[in-house]
Amino acid sequence: MSDIGPASPFFTGREDVLSELENYFSPQSSITQSYNGKIFVLYGMGGAGKTQTALKFIQTLQQRFTKCYLIVANSEESIKASFYDIAIKNGFSKSSGWEAGLKWIAKLEEEWIILYDNADDPNINLGKFLPPNNHGNMIITSRNSTLTQLSVRSKELKDMTPDEGAQLLLKHAVKSHQPNSEERLIAVHIAAKLHNFALALVHAVPIDDAITTTEY
Template structure:
């Protein structure tokens, strides 16, 4: 996976106006090494099963404390470990659908959220899907956008600690 491709992914607009939503990392972001180390341990401790069993993790807390930047730094440091990185602006159902349409267009799929989720769920490789800013949706409303199957990884950022019902207290970090 080409890191430049991931970072530049946020700078493209597609022909039908769908904007890819991968933010650019802050050049001023430093620290939070404990949080990044916890993500690495969580997603890569049992690497033998990493491709075969889906793992979930939640970063939650007040707005502006660096949840998105932690995710960006984690992806930057671990980019060789993921075959695909799917960045989803989870501000609303509409922004999630927009991100899934962008995935369809990038991979030449029928442009429906169901097609994108089905394709992602069928991947055999170790992918990560990041749902960023899942602050307003209820956990059940976000969960419908998880790809089918048990592979890949899901990382969620939210101000809403109730999202912990999708992970667990031990798979969450405030």
């Protein structure tokens, strides 16, 4: 069961991070945190692609997890609302508190995964919202590197590689046909100017326009 949507249909690259996540969360992985299951913090600048990479990982390995939940972690209210929702969907009465959802997950004997997305606010004590359960798998995305204290494994998501950057730009900027070699070359130059930064690449203008508007 998943309440997590798919990654972008244009998702590109990030194989290194995806395989690091896969190894970390594999049942064979010996790394566990006795009290809190497995936690992986993906941090980096806004727009680097943290949320998309986490979604892609969960989408690819969905069979492995019996339950997948998305918790928008940008405020305490939002986290509590998500746990309340989980409680209600699992038969608790409307008068239950959000804690019922958290405790329900903590008692699960299955392999669940929660994506705590956009846990950027340093004033939120995220630790109290992590269900204590050693079967659990959690990915936290954050712009805030101090959250790495919550986990044994973390990764900073930076610019894409030049190859990934050009590929992603072409997917957005050339939609009507297979890109030709001139367009590929232009894409490499433009992607470099955009520092191969995911958010900038997906907002790039069509290549034909770029040829006339960008000195590459």
